[in-house]
Amino acid sequence: MKRLLPLVFLxxxxxxGGSFTTYDSIEYARPDGKRLLMDLRVPEGDxxxxxxxxxxxxAWVTGDRFGGPAVRQASRGYAVASIDYExxxxxxxxxxxxxxKAAVRWLRANAARFHLDPARIGVFGTSxxxxxxxxxxxxxxxxxxxxxxxxxxxxxxSVKAVVDLYxxxxxxxxxxxxxxxxxxLSANASYMPPSLLMGCAIQSCKxxxxxxxxITYVTPDDPPFLIMQGKAxxxxxxxxxxxxxxxxxxxxxxxxxxxxxxxxxxxxxxDDAPNAAIVDAFLDRALKGxxxxxxxxxR
Numbered sequence: 001m002k003r004l005l006p007l008v009f010l011x012x013x014x015x016x017g018g019s020f021t022t023y024d025s026i027e028y029a030r031p032d033g034k035r036l037l038m039d040l041r042v043p044e045g046d047x048x049x050x051x052x053x054x055x056x057x058x059a060w061v062t063g064d065r066f067g068g069p070a071v072r073q074a075s076r077g078y079a080v081a082s083i084d085y086e087x088x089x090x091x092x093x094x095x096x097x098x099x100x101k102a103a104v105r106w107l108r109a110n111a112a113r114f115h116l117d118p119a120r121i122g123v124f125g126t127s128x129x130x131x132x133x134x135x136x137x138x139x140x141x142x143x144x145x146x147x148x149x150x151x152x153x154x155x156x157x158s159v160k161a162v163v164d165l166y167x168x169x170x171x172x173x174x175x176x177x178x179x180x181x182x183x184x185l186s187a188n189a190s191y192m193p194p195s196l197l198m199g200c201a202i203q204s205c206k207x208x209x210x211x212x213x214x215i216t217y218v219t220p221d222d223p224p225f226l227i228m229q230g231k232a233x234x235x236x237x238x239x240x241x242x243x244x245x246x247x248x249x250x251x252x253x254x255x256x257x258x259x260x261x262x263x264x265x266x267x268x269x270x271d272d273a274p275n276a277a278i279v280d281a282f283l284d285r286a287l288k289g290x291x292x293x294x295x296x297x298x299r
Contacts, residue, residue, distance in 0.1 A: 020044060022039060031086065036084055036085065036086070036102075037083070038065065038106070039066075040079065040082075043074060043077050047079075048118075050079070050117055052121075053107065054071065054129070055125035055133050055136075056082070056129050057126040057127035058087070058128055058129075059127070059128050059235075060088045060096060061087055061193055061197075068126065069124070069270065069276075077288070079116050083103045085103075089199070092197065097145050097212075098150060101147055101150075102157075104155075104157045104158070104159060105152035107121060121159050123159045124283075126165045126266065127265065127266060128168070130165050130167020130168075132167075134225070135214045136162070137214070138214045138215070138217040138222050139216075160223050161224055161226075163225075163283065164227045165270060166266065166270075168236050168240050169214060169215060169240040169244040170240060171209050171213070172206060177239045215244060215247040218248060224285075224286050225245075225255040227245050228275070230264050232264045238259055242259075256278075
C-alpha cells in the first residue's frame with residue numbers, strides 16, 4: 001500500500017468538538033482487481049478511539065463515501081471510516097455486504113496503527129447504507145456473507161452498535177407497503193433498484209432476496225439498534241423500519257425506533273438538533289458508555 005498522506009482538519013471548539021486527522025483514499029479491499037477505498041478520520045490524541053463505519057445512500061446503484069451525517073462524529077471523539085462499496089448492477093448481492101464486512105475486518109487489523117479500539121466498532125448507514133448497516137448488525141460471522149477472500153480473515157466482522165436511518169428491510173414487501181407517491185409503477189420491477197441489487201426480478205428469486213433481509217439473521221446477541229425513519233417516506237415505506245424493530249425486540253435485542261411523522265426520505269429533519277441528539281446519545285451509550293468501556297477492557 002502506498003504511503004498515506006494525512007490531511008488535518010480543525011473543527012471549532014465551540015461545537016464541542018476537537019481536531020482530527022483524515023487519511024484519504026485508503027485501499028481496504030480489492031475484489032476482482034477493483035480498488036475499494038476508505039476515508040478514515042481519527043481524532044487527535046492517543047486513543048484508542050471508538051469507531052463508526054459509515055455506509056452511504058444511493059439505492060445500491062449510486063453514491064460514494066464523501067460526506068454523510070456520520071462525519072461530524074469525528075469532532076465528538078469517534079474515528080469515522082467512510083467507505084465506497086461495489087454498486088449494482090455491475091456487482092450483485094452479496095458483494096455489497098461482503099465489502100462492508102471486509103471494511104470492519106480491515107479496521108480491526110489496522111487498529112493499533114490508527115489508534116482505534118477494535119472492541120468498539122459501530123456502523124451508521126443511510127437509506128441503502130442503512131439496509132447494509134442492519135445486515136452487518138444481525139449477520140455476524142454468517143459464512144455466506146463474509147467474503148473472507150477480501151482479506152483479514154482472522155478478524156471478526158461483528159459490530160457493537162447499529163444506526164439505521166430510513167433503510168429498507170424486506171425488499172419483497174416494499175411494493176405492497178409503498179405510499180402513493182412511490183416513484184415507479186412497482187417496486188418489484190426488474191429495472192428497479194431492489195432487483196438490480198439482487199440480479200433478478202425479486203419476486204422471481206424470493207429465496208435469494210431473503211438473504212438480503214436483516215430479519216433473516218436476527219439472534220438475541222445482536223448489538224443495540226437505533227432505527228429512524230419518516231412516515232411520509234415516498235421511497236422506503238416506514239413499515240420497513242417497524243418490521244425490523246419488531247423482529248429485534250421479539251428476540252430480546254435492544255432496539256429503539258423513532259418515526260418522524262412528517263419526514264420524507266433523507267429529510268433535513270434528521271439533521272435537526274433534537275434528532276441529531278438522539279443519534280449522539282445512542283452512540284455514546286453504546287460505544288463510549290461505562291458498559292462499552294468494560295467490554296473493551298475485557299477484549
